[in-house]
Amino acid sequence: MLQSLKNRLVRLMVGRYGIDQLYYAGLFLALGIMLVNISVQSSILMGISYAVLVVNIVRSFSRNIVKRRKENDAFLKFWNPIRKETKFFFRRVREFRTARYKTCPHCKKRLKLPVKRGKNTVNCPNCHESFEARTFL
Numbered sequence: 001m002l003q004s005l006k007n008r009l010v011r012l013m014v015g016r017y018g019i020d021q022l023y024y025a026g027l028f029l030a031l032g033i034m035l036v037n038i039s040v041q042s043s044i045l046m047g048i049s050y051a052v053l054v055v056n057i058v059r060s061f062s063r064n065i066v067k068r069r070k071e072n073d074a075f076l077k078f079w080n081p082i083r084k085e086t087k088f089f090f091r092r093v094r095e096f097r098t099a100r101y102k103t104c105p106h107c108k109k110r111l112k113l114p115v116k117r118g119k120n121t122v123n124c125p126n127c128h129e130s131f132e133a134r135t136f137l
Ligand SMILES: [Zn+2]
Pocket: 104, 105, 106, 107, 108, 109, 124, 125, 126, 127, 128, 129
């Protein structure tokens, strides 16, 4: 019974796009709007959250795989830098006791430096130029 239901679902999804990162983003967005809407109680917000869910479902059942993939690529192009910077921010917080991150002004490479308070001369291992780095805290 459960097996045949699974088979039917698999057959239904053949040739269709399915789930991608944009799908999850839409899901979280819709859930976020719904959470906010618990206190706001706006029918417009409710409509938006349902619209996002409907778009998600339509996209996952779409047979135009090339177009859906392009949409997801556009989303990732916008999202990946945000994700990367957020991850970097938490890494800085986590390593605050032991390390500081500075960007080399010559080659723009991010360097992980041990904590040395005051003014220090840093020799970049990437481009071998040196620069002044200040650490106050
Ligand atoms: Zn450098």
